[in-house]
Amino acid sequence: MTEFHLSPGVTAGRLGAEAYAENFSDLHPALDSHEALVAADRCYFCHDAPCITACPTDIDIPLFIRQIATGTPDSAAKTILSQNILGGMCARVCPTETLCEEACVREVSEGKPVLIGQLQRFATDHLQAQEAHPFQRSASTGKTVAVVGAGPAGLSCAHRLAMLGHDVTVFDARSKLGGLNEFGIAAYKTPAGFAQAEVDWLLQIGGIEIEQEKILGIDINLAALNAKFNAVFLAMGLNGVNDLNINGDDKSGVISAVDFIADLRQIDDLSAMPIGRNVVVIGGGMTAVDAAIQSKLLGALNVTLAYRRGRKQMNASKFEQDLAASKGVHIMTNLVPVAINGNGSVREIQFEYVDADMNGTGQMVQLPADQVFSAIGQTLDCSDLPALEQGKISVTGAGKTSIDGVWAGGDCATGGDDLTVTAVAEGRDAAMDIHAHLIR
């Protein structure tokens, strides 16, 4: 194993089978029922609880924890899912340390919040293990809605509309549903095919038709959708990525971190996933951290995360930064890439140190690199959309766009953080707004 671990260049199978299995197992193993009771007992059942306010989907957290504590986890799951239909995924991927658990009064007083995320997973797993869907569809309204994109925002919107009795058609560009849940989230946060299982479970509500591999602007267009359906919800996410735009960024081995993560999520056999001995990831957000950690977990010997500003300015939370560091990722800050060197393939990357105002200092540093993953932001790359604002679809209220009958939410629209849970909230709220519009 050590031999392959040290192999130069980009190669697959750096680790033994056991190491892959261990590295890509659940980041937080599921609580067993006793652990869940112990964790639930710690909740103070706060009045007008700060954790609810901190949750983008306003889940009644004290109520669902009390339902777990009193031995009714399925009721707890319904409390969660009635606000957030992707509560199972959010329990796994939410940066709880900056949301509900940061607001928990026990975090404030003891530095140890109630394990809200893990309790949420306990409840939703318990219900979803029974493979029954807890919600019933209302009688059909005869109204039709097109949802573009089957990521968190699109699925959330589609489910709510279907539940309210509308007939929904979901168009998605890819071969599998789920959007970033399927293609973008780190593998160790949602192992064992959870993303697809959750989509299948969600669709049990009925009344949702799926049209796969339909790309907006190529296979379908907004004007036609708006003409055919009573309403349209746009939730395509961000399909483009920012380029490095430096000398040598066309060399082999320089790839987008988004593509690397998607490939990793879709590969069946992790030992077939090639990874460099030296990997450099550029960026400071969740995508950068996920790419860096997973490079390390695949057996890369040296992984460096290079970010142009300081640790404090990184979009990745402190928990994520610490997780990266604990896996052996070397975090370097105040570095801007200036050139990638190599003969056909990348061999090294050159950075310049910059000060707090992003002014170059003239001091350079070279890092050996077999692969360079860039994670410096994603873009909305599509034409014939409603009015944009700073590169995203401009929305007001619950996702209204500049075009009548067209709503938007999730990463492709303005407003909110680019989080799964925010997308779910936007999808749900747009659905309620669309519903109000359709039945008036």
Added chain:
Amino acid sequence: MANLQSDFVGIKSPNPFWLASAPPTDKEYNVRRAFEAGWGGVVWKTLGLDPHVVNVNGPRYGAIYGADRRLLGLNNIELITDRPLQTNLDEIKLVKRDYPDRAMVVSLMVPCEEDPWKMILPLVEETGADGVELNFGCPHGMSERGMGAAVGQVPEYIEMVTRWAKANTRMPVIVKLTPNITDIRKPAAAAMAGGADAVSLINTINSITSVNLDLFAPEPTIDGKGAHGGYCGPAVKPIALNMVAEIARDFELAAIPISGIGGVTTWRDAAEFMALGAGNVQVCTAAMTYGFKIVQEMISGLSEYMDDKDMTSTSQLVRKAVPNVTDWKYLNLNYVSKAKINQDLCISCGRCYAACEDTSHQAISMSSNRIFDVIDGECVACNLCVNVCPVEDCITMEAISPGIVDPRTGKVVERDYANWTTHPNNPVATAAE
């Protein structure tokens, strides 16, 4: 270090912590290990006449839990010893011989006739035991046969049997009282009238701990049925404390020594029982929950506390709080306090607000940034906010000094003590002369 040496009705023990008559004191093996662990004495599990009783072979205990399955209350349907009388007597003799400095009290329960008492008491005396405890408390099984609580609930029987016991032994006689009555002073008075050297209380409380909602049967369930059992453990401590205090502060009963029983789990519980009048304490559920080792904490804790209070003997602690137990009508109605929230300690959970707003006097305000404050003009000092606050000492009750206006009533707080007996709203008030 304070001396914990205890002398209870002439029975000496190195500390006031005895194991109560129960499964922990059922046999030689247990009692030897208890003494090795440091227990000051035991009350050997109740002996009866042969043929010995039998126990159920299904579950004998049921429980009430707090957070993290911390056992708060235990219910049992065990009976008295289910071993032959002679076996117990032989073992008692052996253990007492090897541990002469420990208290060895033997619990007894025989039918309500003088002959069985005449027969059994000399047998116990012969073991070298230090005293006997009459089990008039067991609320299940034995009471159906006219023993245990069936005796303890009839003061005349208590007096009669106590008298028989005193007439047939030179050993001190402790009468164990059942709490399953309306006024604990009546059975205590009966024991005293019968010549008892002391009373011990409380025995267990009639209880059904829970109902199995699949079987629709009480727990513990034996083949689909359940019977009420005896409740004990931390949950019963407040009931026991009150009953101990009722006896200790009764003018007629004040002279009778009390062995305090009921949910004693830590040294602090023991100290509370003693301050309310118990000369020593008996422990069972805590040992059954955590093992014999807990006595080490009880010994060190009580010693440390007594050192802090400059007490050198447990007798200085016994009855220390009795003068301050009074009737409601004598409480000072001119004493006014207000809740005060320490903002540095407050974690903004808002439980005080929910409790006060929904169920009390709407005397706590909540700001948009979750600052909680007491509205003195509404606060009646009920203490509910203190009780529901998860942070110790975050909310306290602060007395208003005499001469200051209470913003709730608009009246100046009086310096002088005044109670209900003289209050103008009391139709039978006696005018303060």
